[in-house]
Amino acid sequence: MPHCLTHQFSLPPLPYVCEDYHFLFEVQKTSNPKESLIFVRFKDYEFFLRKRFRERKGDYILKCEKISSSLPTGIIKGAIRILAQFNSPYLITHNLNNDSLRQTLQSPYLKKISDFLDFCTPFELEIGFGSGRHILQKAQKNPNMLFVGIELHTPSIEQVLRQIELLGLQNLWIVNFDARIFLELIPSNLARAIYLHFPVPWGKKPHRRVWSERFVKESMRVLSCGSRLELRSDDEDYFSYALEVALQEKTLQMQVGKNLCGEVVSKYEERWRKQEKNIYDLFLTSLQDSPPKPQYPTFDFPKPREDIWGSFDTISKKIIGQDFFLHIDSFYTHQSQCVVMLSFGDFNQPQSKFLLISKDEMHYIGGNPLPTQASFKAHQELVKLLG
Ligand SMILES: C[S@@+](CC[C@H](N)C(=O)[O-])C[C@H]1O[C@@H](n2cnc3c(N)ncnc32)[C@H](O)[C@@H]1O
Known part of the structure; x- marks a missing residue:
C-alpha cells in the first residue's frame, strides 16, 4: 500500500x-x-x-x-x-518510487462492473480463473465468442492481462470483482456458459463460498435456455453441498460426473490429478429463458434535514434488516462539508461508500452503489435517517 x-x-x-x-x-x-x-x-x-x-x-x-x-x-x-x-x-x-500512471491493472481488457449493467453481447463466464489456463485456451480456440473472466486475486489478474496482450486476444475481458455480486447485476439470458472450476471450499467459513442457493438461482437467470453452469471440484464435501443446494432449484437439468476428462486441464486440476485425487463434476443446464432482471429505482437523496449537523451523535448507526444491513461507520466534518463512511448491502458481500453532505445536497462519492437489492434497501434506510 x-x-x-x-x-x-x-x-x-x-x-x-x-x-x-x-x-x-x-x-x-x-x-x-x-x-x-x-x-x-x-x-x-x-x-x-x-x-x-x-x-x-x-x-x-x-x-x-x-x-x-x-x-x-x-x-x-x-x-x-x-x-x-x-x-x-x-x-x-x-514507498513511492519507480512506477507510472499505468502501473497495476490498466488494460483495455480490464472492464468495470458498470460496463455490464446494460450489456447485450452473449459471453461465456469463468469465475475464479486463477492462473487463467482454462479461459485463455477457451478464448484462443473460440475467437468468435466473448469470454469474461472474473477474479479477486490481483496478481492472477495482472498475469492474465499480460497473457491477453502477448497472445493478441481480442475476445477475453477481465473483471476484478466478487463474482457473487457480478451475477446479480448482469442482464438475464446473456451467458452461454458459466465455469466454476475448483472454487475454494471454505470448509470453516461457508459464507465465503461462491456456491449458494442464490448463486445457483442467479446463474440460471443469467444463462440462456440450454446453456450450463459447470462446477468441478476435488473436495467431496463441497461437491455434496453443491449438489444439495442445486436440488433446491425448481427446474433445471443436472448431470453428475466423476474423473471426467475436461477439454482443458486447469492448473488446479493438473495438481489434483498428479496426486490421484478424485475430481467431481456437476453440470446444471438452464431449461428456460428468464424474465428480465428487475430494475431498482435510482439512488436519489432528498435535501438533507436542517438539523442534521447537530444530530450525528443521535443518529442510529446500525440497521439490520432481514436480508440487508446499513452501518454508519464514522463522520468526518469541516465547515459546511460532512463525509459519512458507510458499509451496507448484503451480509456476505458488503459494499462500502462515502457519502458527502453539504448544506443543500447529499451524494455518494465516486458514483452510486452497485444496484443490488440489498444496497437499495440500505439506501432507503439512509434516506429515512438523513433526509
Ligand atoms: C482454487 S483457485 C482455482 C483457480 C482455477 N479455476 C483453476 O482451476 O486452476 C480459486 C480462485 O477463485 C478465486 N475466487 C474466490 N472467491 C471468488 C469470488 N467470490 N469471486 C471471484 N473469484 C473468486 C480465488 O481468488 C482463486 O483464484
Missing part, C-alpha cells in the same frame, strides 16, 4: 491543483480529530487520502483510504508523492 511518513504534516491552501491532481478539501474525523480525509480528484477518478497522527510513534502517516484502494496504484502514488514533496523537510520515509 503506497504511503509516506512524516514528522510534521501540513497541506497547501485548498483547493490546490498540481499535475492534474485537484486536492479539494480536508475533513476531520469527529471521534478522533487526529485523523482526517483529503479528497482528491484526478481526471475521472475521485478518492480519499487518509492522514493519521500515530501517537505511539509520534509521526504522521498518509495513505490511500481503503475504499479507494482498487484504483490504479500509480494514480494514488502520484497524489501522495505531491503531498510528500510539499512536506519534504519532515519526510521520514515513503
Whole structure:
C-alpha cells in the first residue's frame, strides 16, 4: 500500500491543483480529530487520502483510504508523492518510487462492473480463473465468442492481462470483482456458459463460498435456455453441498460426473490429478429463458434535514434488516462539508461508500452503489435517517 511518513504534516491552501491532481478539501474525523480525509480528484477518478497522527510513534502517516484502494496504484502514488514533496523537510520515509500512471491493472481488457449493467453481447463466464489456463485456451480456440473472466486475486489478474496482450486476444475481458455480486447485476439470458472450476471450499467459513442457493438461482437467470453452469471440484464435501443446494432449484437439468476428462486441464486440476485425487463434476443446464432482471429505482437523496449537523451523535448507526444491513461507520466534518463512511448491502458481500453532505445536497462519492437489492434497501434506510 503506497504511503509516506512524516514528522510534521501540513497541506497547501485548498483547493490546490498540481499535475492534474485537484486536492479539494480536508475533513476531520469527529471521534478522533487526529485523523482526517483529503479528497482528491484526478481526471475521472475521485478518492480519499487518509492522514493519521500515530501517537505511539509520534509521526504522521498518509495513505490511500481503503475504499479507494482498487484504483490504479500509480494514480494514488502520484497524489501522495505531491503531498510528500510539499512536506519534504519532515519526510521520514515513503514507498513511492519507480512506477507510472499505468502501473497495476490498466488494460483495455480490464472492464468495470458498470460496463455490464446494460450489456447485450452473449459471453461465456469463468469465475475464479486463477492462473487463467482454462479461459485463455477457451478464448484462443473460440475467437468468435466473448469470454469474461472474473477474479479477486490481483496478481492472477495482472498475469492474465499480460497473457491477453502477448497472445493478441481480442475476445477475453477481465473483471476484478466478487463474482457473487457480478451475477446479480448482469442482464438475464446473456451467458452461454458459466465455469466454476475448483472454487475454494471454505470448509470453516461457508459464507465465503461462491456456491449458494442464490448463486445457483442467479446463474440460471443469467444463462440462456440450454446453456450450463459447470462446477468441478476435488473436495467431496463441497461437491455434496453443491449438489444439495442445486436440488433446491425448481427446474433445471443436472448431470453428475466423476474423473471426467475436461477439454482443458486447469492448473488446479493438473495438481489434483498428479496426486490421484478424485475430481467431481456437476453440470446444471438452464431449461428456460428468464424474465428480465428487475430494475431498482435510482439512488436519489432528498435535501438533507436542517438539523442534521447537530444530530450525528443521535443518529442510529446500525440497521439490520432481514436480508440487508446499513452501518454508519464514522463522520468526518469541516465547515459546511460532512463525509459519512458507510458499509451496507448484503451480509456476505458488503459494499462500502462515502457519502458527502453539504448544506443543500447529499451524494455518494465516486458514483452510486452497485444496484443490488440489498444496497437499495440500505439506501432507503439512509434516506429515512438523513433526509
Ligand atoms: C482454487 S483457485 C482455482 C483457480 C482455477 N479455476 C483453476 O482451476 O486452476 C480459486 C480462485 O477463485 C478465486 N475466487 C474466490 N472467491 C471468488 C469470488 N467470490 N469471486 C471471484 N473469484 C473468486 C480465488 O481468488 C482463486 O483464484
